[in-house]
Amino acid sequence: MYDSENLEHNWTQLRADLMKRFGKKPDMNAILFLIGIQELGMGVREFTKEEKQDLMHIATCRVFSLSGYYEFTGRDEEGWPHFKAVKSIPFANLKEQEKMLKWHVIEYFNKFNEIQNPNT
Numbered sequence: 001m002y003d004s005e006n007l008e009h010n011w012t013q014l015r016a017d018l019m020k021r022f023g024k025k026p027d028m029n030a031i032l033f034l035i036g037i038q039e040l041g042m043g044v045r046e047f048t049k050e051e052k053q054d055l056m057h058i059a060t061c062r063v064f065s066l067s068g069y070y071e072f073t074g075r076d077e078e079g080w081p082h083f084k085a086v087k088s089i090p091f092a093n094l095k096e097q098e099k100m101l102k103w104h105v106i107e108y109f110n111k112f113n114e115i116q117n118p119n120t
Helices: 004-022 028-040 049-065 094-116
Strands: 072-073 082-083
Touching: 004 028, 004 094, 028 049, 028 094, 049 072, 049 082, 049 094
Parallel strands: none
Antiparallel strands: 072 082
């Protein structure tokens, strides 16, 4: 799935790219929040603490859907996306879980960039 050296290089590059765009180097939570906003598709606005947690959950489900762990089931009446777990995420220690999440976030941005820039 990933090798540690390549993963860390790609992760550092992603964070640097996001820093150029937003003026601040984001941590994992900030990146998940950004993905959640993107997936919600309602633009940037003020969110409650609970909504911020929901956005990060949406992001986690979305990035893990790339490997078939979650499946998009639709949107509720307010337009929020919902997912269902399709298969269990392999049990791993905290360091491995972090690597797995980083890899999926990088893949998400790679796929998002392919959609945004299909000829590059």
